[in-house]
Amino acid sequence: DAGITQSPRHKVTETGTPVTLRCHQTENHRYMYWYRQDPGHGLRLIHYSYGVKDTDKGEVSDGYSVSRSKTEDFLLTLESATSSQTSVYFCAISDRGSEQYFGPGTRLTVT
Amino acid sequence: AQSVTQLDSQVPVFEEAPVELRCNYSSSVSVYLFWYVQYPNQGLQLLLKYLSGSTLVKGINGFEAEFNKSQTSFHLRKPSVHISDTAEYFCAVSERLSTASKLTFGTGTRLQVTL
Numbered sequence: 201d202a203g204i205t206q207s208p209r210h211k212v213t214e215t216g217t218p219v220t221l222r223c224h225q226t227e228n229h230r231y232m233y234w235y236r237q238d239p240g241h242g243l244r245l246i247h248y249s250y251g252v253k254d255t256d257k258g259e260v261s262d263g264y265s266v267s268r269s270k271t272e273d274f275l276l277t278l279e280s281a282t283s284s285q286t287s288v289y290f291c292a293i294s295d296r297g298s299e300q301y302f303g304p305g306t307r308l309t310v311t
Numbered sequence: 312a313q314s315v316t317q318l319d320s321q322v323p324v325f326e327e328a329p330v331e332l333r334c335n336y337s338s339s340v341s342v343y344l345f346w347y348v349q350y351p352n353q354g355l356q357l358l359l360k361y362l363s364g365s366t367l368v369k370g371i372n373g374f375e376a377e378f379n380k381s382q383t384s385f386h387l388r389k390p391s392v393h394i395s396d397t398a399e400y401f402c403a404v405s406e407r408l409s410t411a412s413k414l415t416f417g418t419g420t421r422l423q424v425t426l
Binding site for chain 1: 411
């Protein structure tokens with residue numbers, strides 16, 4: 201398995217609070233991605249990174265921000281969590297920009 | 312823009328029977344194609360990929376898929392399924408010339424294998 205960890209693995213938070221999810225890789229891959237998984241929607245891309253400090257928006261970026269200050273870490277921040285952001289969040293990495301390898305996921309519940 | 316359609320949300324099948332999970336895609340440019348498997352409460356695992364070359368690709372756990380450009384399809388097949396194949400399967404596509412390889416996923420097909 202690719203060396204990808206996500207933290208926390210589970211989190212319950214209240215509406216309006218800030219939340220940061222962390223993705224850490226040990227593979228030194230250039231590309232990193234954040235997806236959310238919801239029933240009936242499959243996985244949808246939130247943000248991605250193509251290098252340190254280089255990020256761009258995905259399909260469902262509203263309400264989310266990201267940062268990548270080191271190759272190995274990619275942070276996803278919900279500035280003010282809403283119930284619609286209750287989801288399972290997956291981080292993925294890619295070396296050559298072809299296949300991606302996924303982390304174990306973070307289950308976030310916003311009450 | 313690209314899109315992926317997985318025609319069946321659920322596929323029930325008996326153990327040792329063959330199975331085909333259907334995937335169709337739409338894109339205005341050349342694409343890479345992937346199948347991922349997700350076991351309960353786990354992340355996604357790459358099952359197989361089509362990047363170039365032979366249109367019949369073989370993956371892990373005895374699965375294979377065939378890229379059909381004229382029908383824009385990438386159906387997943389296994390000649391004899393096992394109980395342990397019960398999982399959700401996702402088809403995904405990315406643009407061939409895109410450096411960041413952003414994946415567009417289908418909505419998934421839940422394969423339920425029973426005795």
